[in-house]
Amino acid sequence: MSFKYPVVMPKMSMTMETGELIIFHVAVGDHVKSGDVLFEVMTDKIDMEVEAPADGVIEALVANPGDVVEIGKPVLIMLTETEVMAFDFGTDGEPVAAVEVVAAPAPVVAAAPVVVAPIILNETVKAVPKARVEAANRGIDLRTVRATGPDRTISMEDVNGAQLDPAIAKRQAANKALIAKGIEMTRSIAQASFTRSVNANFDHATFIAAWAKVLRNRPDLAAHEHVGVALIIESKYGSALPVFRDPDQLTIADLVALVASTTQAAKNGKVPVAMLSGATTTVFDLTTYSMSSATPLLFPNQVTSVTIGYESATTKIVSLTIDLNFCDFYDGALLLDALVASL
Amino acid sequence: MGHPLSSPEHARHALLYMWRIRKFEEAVEDLFGRGMMHGTMHLSIGQEASPTGMCMAMTLQDQITSTHRGHGHCIAKGADLTRMIAELLGKKIGYCGGRGGSMHIADVETGNLGANGVVGGGIPIAAGAALASKMMKRGTVAVSFFGDGAMNEGAFHEAANLAAIWQLPMILFCENNKYGMSSSTEKAFAIDNLADRGKGYGIPAVNVDGNDVVAVYEVAQAAVDRAKAGDGPTLIIAETYRWKGHSRSDKNLYRTKEEIEEWRTKDPIPKFIARVVEEGILTQEQCDVIQNEAIEAIKAAVNEAVKAESAEPSGLLDAVFKAVSA
Amino acid sequence: MLTMAEAVREAMSIAFDERPEVFLLGEDVGIYGGAFGVSGDMYHRYGAERVLDTPIAELGIVGAAVGAALSGMRPIVEIQFSDFTAQAMDQIANQAAKIHFMLGGALHVPMVLRTPQGSGTGAAAQHSQNLEPWFASVPGLKVVVPSNPADAKGLLLSAIDDPNPVIFLEHKLLYKIPGRDPVPEGATRIPLGVSKVVREGKDLTIVATGIMVNKSWEVAEKLAAEGISITLIDPRTISPLDMGPVFESVEKTGRLMVVQEGPAQAGFINEVIAQMAGSSSFGSLIAPIKRLAGMNIPIPYAPQLEKAAVPQIDDIEAAAREIVKNWR
Numbered sequence: 001m002s003f004k005y006p007v008v009m010p011k012m013s014m015t016m017e018t019g020e021l022i023i024f025h026v027a028v029g030d031h032v033k034s035g036d037v038l039f040e041v042m043t044d045k046i047d048m049e050v051e052a053p054a055d056g057v058i059e060a061l062v063a064n065p066g067d068v069v070e071i072g073k074p075v076l077i078m079l080t081e082t083e084v085m086a087f088d089f090g091t092d093g094e095p096v097a098a099v100e101v102v103a104a105p106a107p108v109v110a111a112a113p114v115v116v117a118p119i120i121l122n123e124t125v126k127a128v129p130k131a132r133v134e135a136a137n138r139g140i141d142l143r144t145v146r147a148t149g150p151d152r153t154i155s156m157e158d159v160n161g162a163q164l165d166p167a168i169a170k171r172q173a174a175n176k177a178l179i180a181k182g183i184e185m186t187r188s189i190a191q192a193s194f195t196r197s198v199n200a201n202f203d204h205a206t207f208i209a210a211w212a213k214v215l216r217n218r219p220d221l222a223a224h225e226h227v228g229v230a231l232i233i234e235s236k237y238g239s240a241l242p243v244f245r246d247p248d249q250l251t252i253a254d255l256v257a258l259v260a261s262t263t264q265a266a267k268n269g270k271v272p273v274a275m276l277s278g279a280t281t282t283v284f285d286l287t288t289y290s291m292s293s294a295t296p297l298l299f300p301n302q303v304t305s306v307t308i309g310y311e312s313a314t315t316k317i318v319s320l321t322i323d324l325n326f327c328d329f330y331d332g333a334l335l336l337d338a339l340v341a342s343l
Numbered sequence: 344m345g346h347p348l349s350s351p352e353h354a355r356h357a358l359l360y361m362w363r364i365r366k367f368e369e370a371v372e373d374l375f376g377r378g379m380m381h382g383t384m385h386l387s388i389g390q391e392a393s394p395t396g397m398c399m400a401m402t403l404q405d406q407i408t409s410t411h412r413g414h415g416h417c418i419a420k421g422a423d424l425t426r427m428i429a430e431l432l433g434k435k436i437g438y439c440g441g442r443g444g445s446m447h448i449a450d451v452e453t454g455n456l457g458a459n460g461v462v463g464g465g466i467p468i469a470a471g472a473a474l475a476s477k478m479m480k481r482g483t484v485a486v487s488f489f490g491d492g493a494m495n496e497g498a499f500h501e502a503a504n505l506a507a508i509w510q511l512p513m514i515l516f517c518e519n520n521k522y523g524m525s526s527s528t529e530k531a532f533a534i535d536n537l538a539d540r541g542k543g544y545g546i547p548a549v550n551v552d553g554n555d556v557v558a559v560y561e562v563a564q565a566a567v568d569r570a571k572a573g574d575g576p577t578l579i580i581a582e583t584y585r586w587k588g589h590s591r592s593d594k595n596l597y598r599t600k601e602e603i604e605e606w607r608t609k610d611p612i613p614k615f616i617a618r619v620v621e622e623g624i625l626t627q628e629q630c631d632v633i634q635n636e637a638i639e640a641i642k643a644a645v646n647e648a649v650k651a652e653s654a655e656p657s658g659l660l661d662a663v664f665k666a667v668s669a
Numbered sequence: 670m671l672t673m674a675e676a677v678r679e680a681m682s683i684a685f686d687e688r689p690e691v692f693l694l695g696e697d698v699g700i701y702g703g704a705f706g707v708s709g710d711m712y713h714r715y716g717a718e719r720v721l722d723t724p725i726a727e728l729g730i731v732g733a734a735v736g737a738a739l740s741g742m743r744p745i746v747e748i749q750f751s752d753f754t755a756q757a758m759d760q761i762a763n764q765a766a767k768i769h770f771m772l773g774g775a776l777h778v779p780m781v782l783r784t785p786q787g788s789g790t791g792a793a794a795q796h797s798q799n800l801e802p803w804f805a806s807v808p809g810l811k812v813v814v815p816s817n818p819a820d821a822k823g824l825l826l827s828a829i830d831d832p833n834p835v836i837f838l839e840h841k842l843l844y845k846i847p848g849r850d851p852v853p854e855g856a857t858r859i860p861l862g863v864s865k866v867v868r869e870g871k872d873l874t875i876v877a878t879g880i881m882v883n884k885s886w887e888v889a890e891k892l893a894a895e896g897i898s899i900t901l902i903d904p905r906t907i908s909p910l911d912m913g914p915v916f917e918s919v920e921k922t923g924r925l926m927v928v929q930e931g932p933a934q935a936g937f938i939n940e941v942i943a944q945m946a947g948s949s950s951f952g953s954l955i956a957p958i959k960r961l962a963g964m965n966i967p968i969p970y971a972p973q974l975e976k977a978a979v980p981q982i983d984d985i986e987a988a989a990r991e992i993v994k995n996w997r
Contacts, residue, residue, distance in 0.1 A: 010376030014383055035586070035607055049595075053369065072377035083638055085369035087645055089379070128996065130923060133952040150995050156923075156955045157997045406740065440773035447771040456739050457772055461763050467729045468764065471736020471744075478692065478718065478742065485736070498759070501729025508724065663770050663808050665777040665832040667861075 004059065005084045006074035007038055012048050019043040021067045021075060030058045032078070039075060056080030127154035134159050190324035191298060194336045200316040202343050204231060204263070205247075205256040208283065210342040211306060212248035214335055215281060221303065221327050221335075222280065230279035231259070234288065237269035243279045281305060292317050303327060304335065318343075344399040346564070347557050347615070354624045355633060357399060357556050361391040361612050362637035364415045367424065370641050371414065371431060372587070379649075380431050382444055385412040389554075389586040392611035393518050394419035396559025397486060397579075400567045406454040406472045406485045408465030411446045412585070413458035416488050421453040424644035434651040441654025442662065454483075462523070463489060463496030466515070470502040473513035473576075484570040486514040492523020494540065495531060503578070507544040512570035514563070515546070515578045518553060524589045525597035541578040553581030554611040557618070584609070670847035673839060674707045676818035677783070680825035681708070681745060683856045685715055688743060691829060694721040694730060695747030704749050705785055705844050727756035731782065735765050738780040743829060750796050751786035751838060754803070765834040766809030779832045781825070787840040787880060787930055788975055794967035797975075799931035801878065804836045805908040805940070811835045811861055812908040816882035817848030820905055823859030831861060840880045849886070864911040866918070870898030872993050874918040876941050877928040878907060881961075881980065885928055888985045897993050907937055915941060916950040923955035924992050930979050933962035956996030959988055 009019045019041040026038050032052040039050050060077040063069055125142045127135070131154050135142045142154060149155035202210075212227045227248065230241045242262045247255050265271055282305040286294055292309035299305070303326045309317040318340060322332040347357035368386045375384045387394075390412075398407075398419040409416040417427060422438070430437025431445055438448045449457035456472060459465040469487030476483045493499050494517060506513045519537055521528050528537070541548025547569075551562045559581055566577035584606035588595050595603070619625045625633075671679065684691045697704050699712040699722035712720040723730045727748055734744040748754050754761060761782065769777045788797035804812045811833055815821035821839065828835040867882065868889055877885045882903045889899040900918045904910055919925050925945060929938035942958050945951060961980040968978055 008376060010372075011378045012376075014381075017378075035603070053373075072379075084373075085366050085638070085641060086373050087370065087377070087379075087642075087649075089377075089649060128956060129952045129954040131955070153957075155996055408736075438773060438775065439771060442773050443771040449772045449775050451775050456736070456776065457768065459764075461759050464732075464759055464764055467732020467760060468736035468739065470729065471733035471738070472740045473736075474733055475737040475740035475742045478737075479690070479740075498728050498732060501724075501726035502732060504724060504726065505729050505733055662774060664811070665769055665774070667831055667833075 003080050003083055005053070005056070005078050005080050005086060006062075006088075007050065007053070007076050007078060008074050009041060009063075009069040009071050010050060011071040012041075012043055013046075016043050016071060018068050018070050019048075021063050021065055021069055022047065023065050024061060024076070025049075026058050026076075028058050028060060032056060032058065034082075038078075041069075050075070052078065053084045053086075054080045054082035056082070125154065126152060127159075128156065131156050131159045191321055192324055192329050192332050193319055193321045194332050195293065195317055195319045196336055196340045197311055197315050198318050198340050198343055200311075200314055203256070203259075204283075204285070205252065205259040207308065207343065208244055208247045208259065209250075209252060209255055210248075211281070211283065211339055212244075212246065213342065214338045215304070216248055217338070218331070218335065221331055224280045226278065226280065228278040228280045230282040231262075232282065232284045233263055233266040235267040235269060240266035240269075240271050241279065241282070242266055242271045242275040243277060244275070245278055283308065286310065287316060293319050297321070298323055306339070344401075347396070347399060347560055348619070348622065348624060351624055351629075353399070354619045355629075357395055357560075358612070358615060358619070358625070358630060358633050359637060360395045360398075360419055361556065361615065362634050363424070363640060364391040364395070364418050365612060366637045366641040367414060367418060367427070370428070370645055374428075374431070374645070381433060383590045384431075384445055385590050386587045387412050387415040387585060389606065389610065390518060390520060390583045391415055392556035392615070393516070393553040393559055393581045393583055394488065396556040397488075397514075397516055397563040399556075399560050400563035401454075401484065401486065403452075404454055404481070405483045405567075406456055406469070406476075408456045408469040408472070408485070408487050409448075409458040410465065410489055410493070411458065411460050411462070412490065413448065413488070414445070417448050417450065417455060417458065420450065420455050422448070422450045422455065424640060425647045426450075428644050428648035429651050432648055432651075433654055434648060435654050436648075436651050437654070440662075442659075456485075463493040463498035465489065466493065466496075466498050467502040467505070470506050470511055470513055473506065473511035473570075474509065476512055477509070482512075482571060484512045484514060484567050486516055488516050488518060490523060491517060491519040491521065491528050491537065492526070492531070493517075494537060495523075503540075503544045503546060503576075506576040507546050510573065510575035512573070513576040514566045514570060515576060516563075517578070517580045518583055519580050520553075520583050520585045522585075522589070522597065525593075527597065536580075538578065538580045544578075546576050546578050548578035548580065550580050550582065553583030554609050554614065556611060556615050583611075671818050671822075671852040672843075672845050672847050673815070673818045673821050674705060674709070674844040676822040676852045677707050677825055677839065678709050678711065679852070680822045680829075682711065682714070684743075684745075684826060684829045685711070685719065687856070688829075690741060691743045691745065692719040692721065692737075693745045693747065694723055694734065696723055696725055696730075696749050698722060698747050703747065705841065707783075707839075707844065708747070727753050728760060731757035731760040732764070734780050734782070735760055735768070735778055738765075738778045738834075739768070739776050743779050743781075745781045745783060745829065748782060748784040750792075751784040751800050752795050752798050754782070754784060754800065761804075761810070761834070761836075762807045766807045769833065770809060777832045778834045780834045781828045781831075781837055782834065783825075783837040783839060785841045785844070786838045787842060788968040788979055789842045789880075791970060791972060791975060792841075793970040797968035799838075799879070799929070799963065801838065801907055801929070801931055801937040802935055804838075805910075805937045809834070810908065811906065812838065813861060813906050814838045814879045815905065816840075816877075816879055816903050817843070817850065819848055819850045819852045820859060820865070820903075822852050823857055824861065824905060826856060827858040827861050830858065835861070838879070842880060843883075859905070861906045862909045862911055863906065864902055864904045864914045866914050867901040867903050868899070869918075870900045871922055872897050872899060873924045873926060873989055874900045874902065874915065874922045875926045875928060875985075875989070876902045876904065876915055876938065878904060878938065879930060881928040881930055881985075884980070884982045885985055887982050888989055891986065892989060897989070899989065904941075907940075910940060910944075912941070912944050912948075915945065916948055919945065919950050920953040923953050924959075924996060925954065925956075926959040926961065926985075926988060926992060928961045928980055928985060929963070931963050932965045933960060934965045936962050938962065956992050959992050961985060961988055 022040040147154040284307040320336040394415040433441040446460040473485040538548035698708040734746040927938040963979040
């Protein structure tokens with residue numbers, strides 16, 4: 001009984017995956033004895049000889065010198081009378097059953113809420129683990145706690161002794177930004193102002209709507225759920241501060257009408273009661289006084305205020321003031337940019 | 344078992360087991376060459392007569408420790424071929440559940456205390472097994488298989504001395520295949536006759552042609568008889584040769600083609616076949632049948648093992664310690 | 670009150686009486702009675718068949734113990750100084766520790782390796798090491814460090830019962846002294862893998878092994894009088910390590926100090942710190958974790974140098990005071 005035996009590229013080291021066929025030592029028709037060298041291969045810079053597993057005759061050479069052959073793939077075929085111990089799982093003979101790849105269902109990714117990436121500044125805090133846990137639970141910003149422990153590390157004692165205004169603590173709990181370095185601050189109020197020149201082609205309604213939209217897009221800087229834009233309207237009765245709630249959600253036509261009617265009412269000393277509360281930001285139009293700007297003013301429960309000032313016949317100055325306890329300095333710049341861009 | 348020439352049954356056993364070892368190793372060589380086995384393999388092709396002859400002088404209860412080149416010892420002692428291949432293929436039904444590999448196969452039922460990946464590691468362990476046998480008066484013998492390379496390990500020295508001073512029922516069986524990896528015995532020993540080492544410990548030592556299964560059996564049986572009579576250990580130096588490199592990445596740079604060729608002519612299997620046919624114990628046809636039987640047994644084992652379930656990582660943490668019973 | 674040596678001898682004798690397959694082998698354990706007098710008169714009571722004197726051949730002795738354990742015996746092998754386990758490391762770490770796993774559970778190694786460790790006797794660098802991390806880092810070995818005679822007896826009985834290889838590290842300085850607590854009569858086992866809360870406090874948790882447990886106890890006694898109360902935990906088995914009581918305690922005290930004799934670098938007690946640092950109890954810490962350990966040097970010979978090389982009671986006291994004072 002004659003057996004046709006393919007001599008394959010053998011795995012000759014733990015990590016070998018392919019070998020380069022260097023040279024045949026036999027030709028088709030040659031008789032070989034068990035142990036005779038059939039061909040040489042190179043792997044990992046080592047030259048190895050592949051021997052005949054049994055006596056036989058070379059029938060065919062199925063690779064060429066210089067070929068890189070995968071381990072287990074045939075290099076030559078020989079005929080032999082000896083049954084060589086050869087196990088051909090998946091090359092010739094029984095095909096290996098194709099493994100069914102069941103595509104995993106695409107994972108459902110919930111639409112990520114739009115979060116504006118905070119700008120990270122360099123302040124780091126050292127605190128013992130429990131102090132961190134405690135501070136987080138109580139809404140204490142560790143950056144505001146003085147470290148008396150060794151290695152300038154905040155201890156539990158430091159956290160427990162920290163005095164905090166509840167109102168500020170509450171606001172700070174929502175705060176992500178840092179107080180910037182190098183900003184000239186007034187003694188007790190942490191505020192910053194930004195100023196831009198714009199083309200003077202907008203009315204109050206447009207301005208209010210634009211500003212409300214900008215604030216709407218930064219919910220992280222909001223201390224309230226709604227946007228309420230208070231517009232200072234001067235009259236002989238004094239300053240009126242009607243609040244336009246969510247003005248960006250009205251049609252521009254409705255808003256224009258509302259602003260007009262409210263302005264009229266204010267000048268008559270009659271502002272609807274419902275419009276007297278809910279301000280989250282205030283707009284001062286100084287152009288009626290031909291002023292370009294004024295000392296910024298922030299109402300206590302508001303984080304931003306805007307003034308519109310006179311610059312020239314065609315341009316106005318828009319100035320934004322922000323509460324640095326609540327907004328990052330750069331947030332102010334971004335807010336103003338967004339507002340100006342949308343006018 | 345008994346003397347290989349004492350009956351056709353015994354001759355059959357000797358020949359069958361040598362063929363089983365030979366064909367098993369060839370199958371492993373093939374499977375490894377196809378990339379189906381992980382790691383590396385240490386083949387004992389050409390050395391079949393030594394374990395076969397030694398194990399024919401042993402009972403099932405007698406114990407062995409083996410080496411990194413231990414497939415032959417395992418098979419000669421009666422291991423299950425499917426479970427051996429399954430272990431090499433990393434299957435659950437493998438002797439070690441896929442956790443040990445070629446160098447750590449043990450078979451409690453056939454008295455096999457395990458192959459060993461550390462050269463000389465099994466020698467003191469066999470001494471301990473012999474100690475236990477003596478302390479518990481079991482009447483069994485422990486055989487430590489090791490190579491010429493192990494004779495220079497401290498473990499050999501310490502175990503041989505313990506065996507000698509305590510007169511342990513132990514056989515130190517050295518398969519001297521002339522090379523410890525690449526260092527030849529000529530370079531690794533300052534003495535020519537390794538058996539001379541026995542004198543240093545007070546252990547009787549004997550040289551034997553490791554490729555003559557009959558000769559091996561005869562010295563083995565004598566050593567077993569000594570041990571079981573309470574006369575202590577014997578050192579057997581069996582001269583043999585491995586055809587293949589130390590492991591699959593061995594380029595055979597340290598020996599010559601001529602040497603390998605010469606030893607192939609001393610193949611223990613045709614040597615034994617010639618003898619049993621000449622002495623009329625078995626016919627050539629019977630010998631051919633036995634060869635086929637071995638081939639079929641290996642093929643069946645491989646085919647069964649390949650289909651078996653692969654070992655899984657779950658349960659690894661629990662496998663380190665044996666559970667403490669309440 | 671029994672000393673540690675006597676307690677160990679008592680445990681071995683109980684085990685010998687309970688099971689015929691238990692035997693002792695080692696250098697000078699027979700007629701000599703053991704280098705530290707631990708085996709004592711066992712040779713006379715049990716004979717040379719069960720108390721085997723061996724030549725100086727640690728690798729061979731431990732290997733023989735492994736082989737005997739594989740064949741149905743329960744050997745106790747005594748290595749004269751833990752430093753010499755280095756000679757036997759193949760049989761300890763490559764064979765005994767791994768056989769059960771490598772062989773897929775077919776065989777197991779019920780063997781106890783007892784050996785004296787530690788410094789303070791002027792035996793110098795090669796006879797004074799604390800090698801807890803060598804053994805604790807090898808999966809497959811159980812490692813026990815008794816700190817007192819009562820624990821030693823109960824733990825050794827459990828170790829002999831255990832079907833796995835157990836390394837039992839006795840401290841040389843503890844051999845000849847009784848403990849605070851009397852050794853109980855009888856054959857009561859103390860389970861392996863269970864830490865002991867030696868005393869409870871609310872200001873600081875100290876985890877210590879071996880001889881450091883006793884030093885820490887002295888410190889706790891002294892500071893208690895000053896109103897500083899310390900929880901002292903002795904793991905007893907360092908591998909597998911029972912961290913439960915440590916986590917529980919740190920959640921109450923918020924301060925953790927770990928004390929070991931061996932050199933700080935890669936010492937075993939670092940495992941306690943590592944587990945704490947990654948645990949859900951981490952947030953309870955009100956102070957950094959304090960580690961007291963041996964200097965990263967071989968043990969020197971002269972007594973004042975030898976003392977300086979490992980934590981002493983004064984060091985432990987000073988560290989405890991500092992951590993409680995500075996971290997509130």
